[in-house]
Amino acid sequence: MPDAALKVIDRFSGEWEPLSNFARVPVTIYSSLEDREIMYPTAEHAFNAAKTLDPAERAAILAASTPGEAKRLGRKATLRPGWATHVRYTAMRMVIEAKFGLGSPAAAVLLATGTATLIEGNRWHDQHWGDCRCGGRECVAPGANWLGRMLMAQRTVLRGEAL
Known part of the structure; x- marks a missing residue:
């Protein structure tokens, strides 16, 4: 079991890979x-499919062979009103x-993070959902x-605590 005493988890890989949107963890949504x-x-597939109301674009994202391909297709999708x-x-x-969801294997990993601050550390300049550590001038702040904030909020819900 992962070490729940960690203060910060800033890489969603290895034992923490299920925290990543790219992890091969199926997501069922109505x-x-x-x-x-x-x-x-x-x-990643689910999130990018949600970007568009176009049935053909949604189907293509669902059928994408990798999360990276789903992300690329999502970047080209016709954005639904209010997306931004x-x-x-x-x-x-x-x-x-x-x-x-409560009782899922992914929830067990999220709960195993204990009270650690979750940061979606990356090197692909995502300063919105994460925190880029590329060293570039645009990513200094x-x-x-x-994503990390929402994961921590879901962890609180799983514990049955008030937000």
Whole structure:
């Protein structure tokens, strides 16, 4: 079992890989657009499919062979109204709740993080969902770390604590 006494977890790899949206952990979400539950191969697939209302674009993202391909297709997708301002946060919360549901193997890993601060450390300049550590001038200031913050909020929910 991972060491729950860690203060900061800033790499979602190794024992903490299930925290990554690229981890091969299926995510099942009910889609009101398709009026059915859809099992996505990864959280990255689910999140990028949520970007668009176009059924063909959503199907292509679902069928993507890797999370990286799903992300590339999502970058080209026709964004749904409100995506840039608020819908993306709702979508990410929904994906996290589905992936880290009570009793799931991924939830066990999230709970094993104890009270550690979770930071989606990266080197691909994502200062919104994570905190880029590339050393570049544009990434000197800490990122917003929305993914880490949402994971910590879900951990609190799993513990049955008030947010």
